[in-house]
Protein backbone atom coordinates (compact mmCIF):
# COMPACT_ATOMS: atom_id res chain seq x y z
CA UNK A 1 0.00 0.00 0.00
CA UNK A 2 1.71 3.19 -1.16
CA UNK A 3 0.86 6.71 -2.27
CA UNK A 4 1.61 7.44 -5.90
CA UNK A 5 1.38 11.14 -6.69
CA UNK A 6 -0.53 11.46 -3.39
CA UNK A 7 -3.10 8.83 -4.35
CA UNK A 8 -3.30 5.61 -2.37
CA UNK A 9 -2.62 2.41 -4.31
CA UNK A 10 -2.65 -1.28 -3.41
CA UNK A 11 -0.55 -3.51 -5.68
CA UNK A 12 -0.85 -0.94 -8.52
CA UNK A 13 -4.62 -0.54 -8.16
CA UNK A 14 -5.86 2.97 -7.41
CA UNK A 15 -8.01 2.72 -4.27
CA UNK A 16 -10.17 5.68 -5.32
CA UNK A 17 -11.14 3.95 -8.56
CA UNK A 18 -11.98 0.74 -6.68
CA UNK A 19 -14.18 2.71 -4.27
CA UNK A 20 -16.06 4.42 -7.13
CA UNK A 21 -16.49 1.22 -9.11
CA UNK A 22 -17.72 -1.07 -6.32
CA UNK A 23 -19.23 1.42 -3.82
CA UNK A 24 -18.21 1.42 -0.16
CA UNK A 25 -17.66 -0.09 2.39
CA UNK A 26 -15.31 -2.70 0.90
CA UNK A 27 -12.91 -5.14 2.48
CA UNK A 28 -9.99 -5.14 0.05
CA UNK A 29 -7.34 -7.86 0.47
CA UNK A 30 -3.96 -8.25 -1.19
CA UNK A 31 -2.92 -11.79 -2.13
CA UNK A 32 0.64 -10.55 -2.48
CA UNK A 33 0.63 -9.53 1.17
CA UNK A 34 -0.91 -12.81 2.37
CA UNK A 35 1.75 -14.77 0.48
CA UNK A 36 4.49 -12.56 1.86
CA UNK A 37 3.27 -13.09 5.43
CA UNK A 38 3.22 -16.87 4.94
CA UNK A 39 6.70 -16.72 3.42
CA UNK A 40 7.95 -14.64 6.37
CA UNK A 41 6.75 -17.31 8.79
CA UNK A 42 8.28 -20.10 6.74
CA UNK A 43 11.62 -18.32 6.47
CA UNK A 44 11.87 -17.22 10.10
CA UNK A 45 10.96 -20.68 11.40
CA UNK A 46 12.94 -22.56 8.74
CA UNK A 47 15.17 -24.31 11.29
CA UNK A 48 12.12 -25.71 13.09
CA UNK A 49 10.22 -26.91 10.02
CA UNK A 50 6.81 -26.54 11.73
CA UNK A 51 3.38 -27.60 10.54
CA UNK A 52 1.59 -24.27 10.10
CA UNK A 53 -2.15 -24.57 10.71
CA UNK A 54 -3.86 -21.30 9.81
CA UNK A 55 -6.30 -20.17 12.55
CA UNK A 56 -9.49 -19.99 10.52
CA UNK A 57 -11.40 -17.74 12.92
CA UNK A 58 -9.17 -14.81 11.86
CA UNK A 59 -10.77 -14.92 8.42
CA UNK A 60 -12.94 -17.74 7.15
CA UNK A 61 -13.80 -16.55 3.65
CA UNK A 62 -13.80 -19.57 1.34
CA UNK A 63 -11.70 -17.78 -1.30
CA UNK A 64 -9.09 -16.95 1.34
CA UNK A 65 -9.12 -20.56 2.62
CA UNK A 66 -8.43 -21.79 -0.92
CA UNK A 67 -5.38 -19.52 -1.10
CA UNK A 68 -4.26 -20.87 2.29
CA UNK A 69 -4.54 -24.40 0.87
CA UNK A 70 -2.56 -23.45 -2.25
CA UNK A 71 0.23 -22.31 0.04
CA UNK A 72 0.28 -25.77 1.61
CA UNK A 73 -0.84 -24.71 5.07
CA UNK A 74 -3.07 -26.72 7.35
CA UNK A 75 -5.88 -25.29 9.47
CA UNK A 76 -6.80 -24.75 13.10
CA UNK A 77 -10.58 -24.78 13.50
CA UNK A 78 -12.78 -24.03 16.51
CA UNK A 79 -16.22 -25.20 15.34
CA UNK A 80 -17.99 -27.72 13.14
CA UNK A 81 -18.76 -24.87 10.76
CA UNK A 82 -15.10 -23.96 10.35
CA UNK A 83 -14.21 -27.63 9.90
CA UNK A 84 -16.82 -27.99 7.13
CA UNK A 85 -15.48 -24.90 5.42
CA UNK A 86 -11.79 -25.87 5.43
CA UNK A 87 -12.65 -29.33 4.08
CA UNK A 88 -14.67 -27.64 1.35
CA UNK A 89 -11.63 -25.47 0.58
CA UNK A 90 -9.69 -28.70 0.03
CA UNK A 91 -7.42 -28.63 3.06
CA UNK A 92 -6.32 -32.19 3.89
CA UNK A 93 -7.79 -33.69 7.09
CA UNK A 94 -4.30 -34.75 8.16
CA UNK A 95 -3.38 -31.07 8.39
CA UNK A 96 -6.35 -30.00 10.52
CA UNK A 97 -6.41 -29.48 14.28
CA UNK A 98 -9.58 -28.78 16.25
CA UNK A 99 -9.36 -26.43 19.28
CA UNK A 100 -11.98 -24.92 21.58
CA UNK A 101 -13.42 -25.32 25.09
CA UNK A 102 -16.94 -26.39 24.12
CA UNK A 103 -16.95 -28.90 21.31
CA UNK A 104 -20.34 -30.59 21.14
CA UNK A 105 -20.82 -34.35 20.66
CA UNK A 106 -21.91 -33.70 17.07
CA UNK A 107 -18.77 -31.70 16.38
CA UNK A 108 -16.54 -34.39 17.91
CA UNK A 109 -18.29 -37.11 15.87
CA UNK A 110 -17.80 -35.12 12.70
CA UNK A 111 -14.08 -34.56 13.45
CA UNK A 112 -13.61 -38.28 14.15
CA UNK A 113 -15.47 -39.26 10.98
CA UNK A 114 -13.24 -37.01 8.89
CA UNK A 115 -10.03 -38.36 10.47
CA UNK A 116 -8.43 -35.04 11.26
CA UNK A 117 -4.88 -34.80 12.63
CA UNK A 118 -5.76 -33.82 16.20
CA UNK A 119 -8.58 -32.95 18.51
CA UNK A 120 -7.03 -30.70 21.12
CA UNK A 121 -9.15 -31.28 24.22
CA UNK A 122 -9.50 -28.62 26.90
CA UNK A 123 -11.08 -30.47 29.85
CA UNK A 124 -11.49 -33.84 31.50
CA UNK A 125 -15.15 -33.96 30.47
CA UNK A 126 -14.21 -33.41 26.86
CA UNK A 127 -11.60 -36.21 26.96
CA UNK A 128 -14.26 -38.56 28.37
CA UNK A 129 -16.73 -37.51 25.68
CA UNK A 130 -14.19 -38.09 22.88
CA UNK A 131 -13.39 -41.50 24.36
CA UNK A 132 -17.05 -42.44 24.58
CA UNK A 133 -17.68 -41.56 20.93
CA UNK A 134 -14.44 -43.23 19.77
CA UNK A 135 -15.41 -46.43 21.59
CA UNK A 136 -18.88 -46.43 20.06
CA UNK A 137 -17.41 -45.94 16.59
CA UNK A 138 -14.63 -48.48 17.29
CA UNK A 139 -11.96 -45.97 16.40
CA UNK A 140 -8.65 -44.82 17.81
CA UNK A 141 -8.63 -41.05 17.93
CA UNK A 142 -5.55 -38.81 18.05
CA UNK A 143 -5.86 -36.21 20.76
CA UNK A 144 -3.91 -33.39 22.28
CA UNK A 145 -4.40 -31.82 25.68
CA UNK A 146 -4.34 -28.06 26.01
CA UNK A 147 -2.30 -26.80 28.92
CA UNK A 148 -3.03 -23.48 30.57
CA UNK A 149 0.56 -22.46 31.37
CA UNK A 150 -0.48 -19.47 33.50
CA UNK A 151 1.68 -17.18 31.36
CA UNK A 152 0.93 -13.47 30.95
CA UNK A 153 1.00 -12.68 27.24
CA UNK A 154 1.19 -8.92 27.98
CA UNK A 155 -1.52 -8.15 25.47
CA UNK A 156 -5.04 -6.67 25.68
CA UNK A 157 -6.82 -8.45 28.56
CA UNK A 158 -9.72 -9.31 26.24
CA UNK A 159 -7.45 -11.39 23.99
CA UNK A 160 -5.31 -13.01 26.67
CA UNK A 161 -5.93 -16.76 26.99
CA UNK A 162 -3.06 -18.34 28.92
CA UNK A 163 -3.56 -17.00 32.44
CA UNK A 164 -5.03 -19.07 35.22
CA UNK A 165 -8.20 -16.97 35.33
CA UNK A 166 -8.90 -17.70 31.63
CA UNK A 167 -11.29 -20.47 30.60
CA UNK A 168 -8.82 -22.12 28.20
CA UNK A 169 -6.87 -25.34 28.75
CA UNK A 170 -6.26 -27.21 31.99
CA UNK A 171 -3.84 -26.52 34.82
CA UNK A 172 -0.67 -28.55 35.37
CA UNK A 173 -2.18 -30.87 37.94
CA UNK A 174 -5.15 -31.82 35.77
CA UNK A 175 -2.87 -32.05 32.74
CA UNK A 176 -0.71 -34.69 34.41
CA UNK A 177 -3.81 -36.55 35.54
CA UNK A 178 -5.25 -36.49 32.00
CA UNK A 179 -2.00 -37.81 30.51
CA UNK A 180 -2.42 -40.89 32.69
CA UNK A 181 -6.12 -41.24 31.78
CA UNK A 182 -5.45 -41.04 28.04
CA UNK A 183 -2.46 -43.40 28.21
CA UNK A 184 -4.76 -46.06 29.70
CA UNK A 185 -7.47 -45.61 27.07
CA UNK A 186 -7.76 -48.10 24.20
CA UNK A 187 -9.56 -45.59 22.00
CA UNK A 188 -7.44 -42.51 22.50
CA UNK A 189 -3.94 -41.91 21.24
CA UNK A 190 -2.17 -39.07 23.05
CA UNK A 191 -0.14 -37.22 20.45
CA UNK A 192 0.06 -33.59 21.41
CA UNK A 193 0.50 -31.00 24.08
CA UNK A 194 -1.02 -27.69 23.01
CA UNK A 195 -0.85 -24.15 24.36
CA UNK A 196 -2.05 -20.79 23.11
CA UNK A 197 -1.47 -17.87 25.46
CA UNK A 198 -3.20 -15.07 23.61
CA UNK A 199 -3.22 -12.84 20.60
CA UNK A 200 -1.35 -9.76 19.31
CA UNK A 201 1.80 -10.64 21.30
CA UNK A 202 4.64 -8.26 20.51
CA UNK A 203 7.51 -9.59 22.65
CA UNK A 204 9.16 -13.02 22.49
CA UNK A 205 9.44 -13.03 26.29
CA UNK A 206 5.94 -14.37 27.11
CA UNK A 207 6.65 -17.18 24.64
CA UNK A 208 9.95 -17.82 26.40
CA UNK A 209 8.15 -18.19 29.76
CA UNK A 210 5.53 -20.40 28.10
CA UNK A 211 8.25 -22.70 26.70
CA UNK A 212 9.83 -22.99 30.15
CA UNK A 213 6.51 -24.14 31.60
CA UNK A 214 5.91 -26.56 28.73
CA UNK A 215 9.41 -27.99 29.11
CA UNK A 216 8.87 -28.59 32.81
CA UNK A 217 5.51 -30.26 32.44
CA UNK A 218 6.80 -32.58 29.69
CA UNK A 219 9.56 -33.73 32.06
CA UNK A 220 7.02 -34.24 34.85
CA UNK A 221 4.66 -36.18 32.63
CA UNK A 222 7.48 -38.42 31.42
CA UNK A 223 5.70 -38.80 28.10
CA UNK A 224 6.99 -38.47 24.56
CA UNK A 225 4.64 -36.11 22.71
CA UNK A 226 4.84 -36.41 18.94
CA UNK A 227 3.57 -32.85 18.52
CA UNK A 228 3.92 -29.70 20.55
CA UNK A 229 1.32 -27.19 19.35
CA UNK A 230 2.42 -23.70 20.38
CA UNK A 231 -0.71 -21.93 19.12
CA UNK A 232 -0.62 -18.56 17.38
CA UNK A 233 -0.66 -15.04 18.74
CA UNK A 234 2.18 -13.48 16.78
CA UNK A 235 1.53 -9.74 16.90
CA UNK A 236 1.55 -7.28 14.00
CA UNK A 237 2.38 -3.58 13.66
CA UNK A 238 -1.02 -1.87 13.99
CA UNK A 239 0.64 1.42 15.00
CA UNK A 240 2.87 1.45 11.91
CA UNK A 241 5.95 2.12 14.03
CA UNK A 242 7.82 -1.13 13.40
CA UNK A 243 6.72 -2.72 16.66
CA UNK A 244 6.14 -6.31 15.71
CA UNK A 245 7.13 -9.63 17.18
CA UNK A 246 10.74 -10.65 16.54
CA UNK A 247 10.08 -14.05 14.97
CA UNK A 248 13.81 -14.87 14.80
CA UNK A 249 14.17 -14.57 18.58
CA UNK A 250 11.05 -16.70 19.11
CA UNK A 251 12.48 -19.28 16.71
CA UNK A 252 15.82 -19.38 18.57
CA UNK A 253 13.95 -20.14 21.81
CA UNK A 254 12.09 -22.98 20.17
CA UNK A 255 15.29 -24.37 18.66
CA UNK A 256 16.73 -24.52 22.17
CA UNK A 257 13.58 -26.25 23.42
CA UNK A 258 13.84 -28.84 20.63
CA UNK A 259 17.36 -29.82 21.70
CA UNK A 260 15.89 -31.59 24.71
CA UNK A 261 12.48 -32.47 23.21
CA UNK A 262 12.19 -34.57 20.10
CA UNK A 263 8.88 -33.49 18.58
CA UNK A 264 7.22 -31.73 15.65
CA UNK A 265 6.14 -28.13 16.26
CA UNK A 266 2.70 -26.94 15.20
CA UNK A 267 1.82 -23.24 14.89
CA UNK A 268 -1.69 -21.80 14.63
CA UNK A 269 -1.17 -18.26 13.31
CA UNK A 270 -4.19 -16.23 12.24
CA UNK A 271 -3.53 -12.53 12.62
CA UNK A 272 0.10 -12.64 11.44
CA UNK A 273 -1.03 -14.12 8.11
CA UNK A 274 -4.15 -12.04 7.46
CA UNK A 275 -4.01 -8.92 9.66
CA UNK A 276 -2.13 -6.47 7.47
CA UNK A 277 -3.39 -7.97 4.20
CA UNK A 278 -6.56 -5.87 4.00
CA UNK A 279 -8.05 -2.41 4.35
CA UNK A 280 -11.64 -1.38 4.81
CA UNK A 281 -12.44 1.29 2.23
CA UNK A 282 -15.05 3.71 3.50
CA UNK A 283 -16.62 7.06 2.62
CA UNK A 284 -17.32 10.11 4.74
CA UNK A 285 -21.10 10.53 4.87
CA UNK A 286 -21.25 13.66 7.01
CA UNK A 287 -18.95 15.89 9.01
CA UNK A 288 -20.53 17.14 12.19
CA UNK A 289 -19.21 19.77 14.56
CA UNK A 290 -18.92 18.65 18.16
CA UNK A 291 -17.85 20.53 21.31
CA UNK A 292 -14.10 20.07 20.99
CA UNK A 293 -13.66 17.90 17.94
CA UNK A 294 -15.45 17.22 14.72
CA UNK A 295 -17.12 13.90 14.05
CA UNK A 296 -16.31 12.18 10.79
CA UNK A 297 -19.32 9.96 10.18
CA UNK A 298 -18.31 7.05 7.95
CA UNK A 299 -20.36 4.56 5.97
CA UNK A 300 -18.50 1.73 7.76
CA UNK A 301 -19.50 0.92 11.33
CA UNK A 302 -18.90 -1.42 14.25
CA UNK A 303 -20.99 -4.12 12.58
CA UNK A 304 -18.43 -4.15 9.72
CA UNK A 305 -15.36 -3.90 11.96
CA UNK A 306 -15.95 -4.71 15.59
CA UNK A 307 -12.42 -4.75 17.03
CA UNK A 308 -12.39 -1.12 18.25
CA UNK A 309 -15.79 -1.48 19.95
CA UNK A 310 -15.05 -4.97 21.29
CA UNK A 311 -11.47 -4.61 22.51
CA UNK A 312 -10.63 -0.92 22.27
CA UNK A 313 -8.31 -1.97 19.44
CA UNK A 314 -6.57 0.74 17.40
CA UNK A 315 -6.50 0.85 13.62
CA UNK A 316 -4.82 3.54 11.55
CA UNK A 317 -7.19 5.46 9.30
CA UNK A 318 -5.64 7.11 6.27
CA UNK A 319 -7.03 9.24 3.44
CA UNK A 320 -6.87 7.91 -0.09
CA UNK A 321 -5.87 11.35 -1.32
CA UNK A 322 -3.01 12.90 0.60
CA UNK A 323 -2.94 16.67 0.83
CA UNK A 324 0.45 17.92 1.90
CA UNK A 325 -0.18 21.59 2.63
CA UNK A 326 -3.40 21.75 4.55
CA UNK A 327 -4.80 23.03 7.81
CA UNK A 328 -4.87 20.31 10.49
CA UNK A 329 -8.01 19.25 12.37
CA UNK A 330 -8.98 17.06 15.32
CA UNK A 331 -11.38 14.34 14.34
CA UNK A 332 -13.31 11.48 15.85
CA UNK A 333 -14.06 8.77 13.30
CA UNK A 334 -17.40 7.10 13.96
CA UNK A 335 -19.91 4.85 12.24
CA UNK A 336 -23.68 5.29 11.85
CA UNK A 337 -24.66 2.54 14.34
CA UNK A 338 -26.68 3.59 17.37
CA UNK A 339 -24.03 2.82 20.01
CA UNK A 340 -21.49 5.16 21.56
CA UNK A 341 -18.83 2.45 21.18
CA UNK A 342 -19.26 2.71 17.42
CA UNK A 343 -16.09 4.80 17.31
CA UNK A 344 -12.98 3.85 15.35
CA UNK A 345 -10.43 6.45 16.44
CA UNK A 346 -9.83 9.94 17.76
CA UNK A 347 -7.01 11.73 15.96
CA UNK A 348 -5.37 15.11 16.43
CA UNK A 349 -3.71 16.95 13.55
CA UNK A 350 -5.44 15.15 10.72
CA UNK A 351 -5.54 16.60 7.25
CA UNK A 352 -8.75 18.54 6.62
CA UNK A 353 -11.46 16.26 5.26
CA UNK A 354 -14.59 16.88 3.25
CA UNK A 355 -17.87 15.04 2.99
CA UNK A 356 -17.76 12.23 0.37
CA UNK A 357 -13.99 11.79 0.80
CA UNK A 358 -12.75 8.22 0.82
CA UNK A 359 -10.59 6.79 3.61
CA UNK A 360 -9.18 3.38 4.44
CA UNK A 361 -9.08 1.71 7.83
CA UNK A 362 -5.83 -0.27 7.91
CA UNK A 363 -4.91 -3.82 8.94
CA UNK A 364 -8.41 -5.30 9.03
CA UNK A 365 -7.69 -8.67 7.37
CA UNK A 366 -7.89 -10.61 10.66
CA UNK A 367 -10.91 -10.54 12.96
CA UNK A 368 -12.50 -7.97 10.65
CA UNK A 369 -15.05 -9.61 8.38
CA UNK A 370 -15.10 -12.78 10.51
CA UNK A 371 -16.55 -10.74 13.39
CA UNK A 372 -18.92 -8.70 11.23
CA UNK A 373 -22.63 -8.80 11.98
CA UNK A 374 -25.92 -7.48 10.70
CA UNK A 375 -26.54 -5.28 13.72
CA UNK A 376 -28.95 -2.43 12.94
CA UNK A 377 -29.97 -4.59 9.93
CA UNK A 378 -26.93 -3.39 8.07
CA UNK A 379 -25.88 -5.63 5.15
CA UNK A 380 -22.33 -7.01 5.38
CA UNK A 381 -19.83 -5.33 3.06
CA UNK A 382 -18.31 -6.52 -0.19
CA UNK A 383 -14.99 -8.42 -0.02
CA UNK A 384 -12.50 -8.33 -2.89
CA UNK A 385 -9.06 -9.84 -3.40
CA UNK A 386 -6.36 -8.21 -5.47
CA UNK A 387 -4.65 -11.05 -7.28
CA UNK A 388 -1.86 -9.74 -9.50
CA UNK A 389 -3.53 -7.71 -12.24
CA UNK A 390 -7.01 -9.06 -11.41
CA UNK A 391 -9.68 -8.36 -8.84
CA UNK A 392 -11.60 -11.36 -7.53
CA UNK A 393 -14.91 -10.94 -5.72
CA UNK A 394 -14.55 -12.95 -2.51
CA UNK A 395 -18.08 -12.31 -1.30
CA UNK A 396 -20.80 -10.07 -2.65
CA UNK A 397 -22.21 -7.19 -0.67
CA UNK A 398 -25.33 -8.41 1.13
CA UNK A 399 -28.60 -6.96 -0.03
CA UNK A 400 -31.28 -5.82 2.37
CA UNK A 401 -33.50 -8.50 0.83
CA UNK A 402 -30.97 -11.10 2.10
CA UNK A 403 -31.78 -10.00 5.63
CA UNK A 404 -35.53 -10.49 5.68
Ligand SMILES: *Cc1c(COP(=O)(O)O)cnc(C)c1O
Nearest residue numbers: 055099199232233268269270271
Ligand atom coordinates in the same frame (compact mmCIF):
# COMPACT_ATOMS: atom_id res chain seq x y z
C1 LIG B 1 -7.42 -17.52 18.14
C2 LIG B 1 -6.53 -18.68 18.22
C3 LIG B 1 -5.37 -18.74 17.43
C4 LIG B 1 -4.94 -17.63 16.51
O1 LIG B 1 -4.47 -16.49 17.16
P1 LIG B 1 -3.79 -15.31 16.34
O2 LIG B 1 -3.49 -14.29 17.36
O3 LIG B 1 -4.75 -14.83 15.32
O4 LIG B 1 -2.54 -15.86 15.70
C5 LIG B 1 -4.61 -19.89 17.49
N1 LIG B 1 -4.94 -20.93 18.30
C6 LIG B 1 -6.04 -20.90 19.08
C7 LIG B 1 -6.35 -22.07 19.92
C8 LIG B 1 -6.86 -19.78 19.07
O5 LIG B 1 -7.94 -19.75 19.85
